[in-house]
Amino acid sequence: MFDETPISDLTAIVFTRSPPSLKVLNQLLLPHKTIYETVSNVKEGYEQIKEMKVRGAPAIGIVAALSLAIDLLLQSSNQTNLIFKDQETLKSYIKASLEYLKTSRPTAVNLFRASDILWNITEKETDVNMIIERIIEEAERMLIDDVQDNKNIGNFGAEFILKENQDKKIGVVTHCNTGSLATAGYGTALGIIRSLYFQNRLSHAYFTETRPYNQGARLTAYELIHDKIPTIIVGADRVASNGDTANKIGTYQLAITANYHNIMFIVAAPSTSIDLNIKSGKEIIIEERAEDEVTNVTGIVKNINGGELKSTKVRLPPEGVKVWNPSFDVTPAKLITAIVTEKGVITKKDGTNEFNLFDFLT
Numbered sequence: 001m002f003d004e005t006p007i008s009d010l011t012a013i014v015f016t017r018s019p020p021s022l023k024v025l026n027q028l029l030l031p032h033k034t035i036y037e038t039v040s041n042v043k044e045g046y047e048q049i050k051e052m053k054v055r056g057a058p059a060i061g062i063v064a065a066l067s068l069a070i071d072l073l074l075q076s077s078n079q080t081n082l083i084f085k086d087q088e089t090l091k092s093y094i095k096a097s098l099e100y101l102k103t104s105r106p107t108a109v110n111l112f113r114a115s116d117i118l119w120n121i122t123e124k125e126t127d128v129n130m131i132i133e134r135i136i137e138e139a140e141r142m143l144i145d146d147v148q149d150n151k152n153i154g155n156f157g158a159e160f161i162l163k164e165n166q167d168k169k170i171g172v173v174t175h176c177n178t179g180s181l182a183t184a185g186y187g188t189a190l191g192i193i194r195s196l197y198f199q200n201r202l203s204h205a206y207f208t209e210t211r212p213y214n215q216g217a218r219l220t221a222y223e224l225i226h227d228k229i230p231t232i233i234v235g236a237d238r239v240a241s242n243g244d245t246a247n248k249i250g251t252y253q254l255a256i257t258a259n260y261h262n263i264m265f266i267v268a269a270p271s272t273s274i275d276l277n278i279k280s281g282k283e284i285i286i287e288e289r290a291e292d293e294v295t296n297v298t299g300i301v302k303n304i305n306g307g308e309l310k311s312t313k314v315r316l317p318p319e320g321v322k323v324w325n326p327s328f329d330v331t332p333a334k335l336i337t338a339i340v341t342e343k344g345v346i347t348k349k350d351g352t353n354e355f356n357l358f359d360f361l362t
């Protein structure tokens, strides 16, 4: 179901409990159209994530959790529904839903973490109504807490950068989109850029282009123009315990460039993007997507009769070209100056090439 009324151009996820409603901004249509799509169940939530209408690690985890919450909320108005028969039936419904949601995109760890948190509720609570209530509460809490976490990342990151650059205005390069659209609001790497800007310490924000949907030109440019912001900080989809970081393809290239030019290379990520279960980036599964997402670009053209904007797909490479479309790459910890989380800034111990995120977070 589509709703063209703008809520806020930069709010990707809108959830209300009463009336029960979950709306997700279709980011594939930005910046030309602001259309929110209604999600009423787990399947619709899965599709939003798989098709990348919502994308960005924190947003993916939150939408997955909220799609289970809205599913249960809407179904619980009909108490005769069989899934609420007893605790075991409800638990198997929740298990199947979470397993299904987890198959939508494999790299961002936030999705798996959100799923574990919701599953743990079913292990702790015994009453059917209480399980549903706690799942809704927890999913809602993820949406609310993420905004504050991002503001903390923004402030810690800006403080760290400014300490190294006294009295100067800072130019920052960022990659992909890590802003309000990729999170519940404010953003991670883009959150640091916002904080520098609000302190009047940003000279320029530069962004590079990313696959498969030109998230730089369409989404980051859209957010910067929206905030009237005229600066290399990147986000993360999964950070291993030693600091190796999976992020949008092209990040590793930027990290090498930064290293060569002696420029700070900072990763901004909430602790929900850190996977302490893996030792290094070698264990991160990299999502591979369809060929046509890189052979075709989608643009907007004016109908020759005037008025109406129409989206159109154009193929770039010649037929027959072979395509490999990994969505992410892994930047080794060695190339990262610092990792900024909502709990503070983590740097490497002097003389080592790795971070100890385990000690910092536990």
Ligand code: MRU
Residues within 6 Å of the ligand: 055, 056, 057, 058, 108, 175, 176, 177, 178, 179, 182, 183, 187, 188, 189, 215, 234, 235, 236, 237, 247, 248, 249, 327
């Ligand atoms: O494929 P996407 O658009 O979901 O990839 C997004 C990124 O790689 C972001 O940099 C990352 O998820 C961090 S978002 C705060």
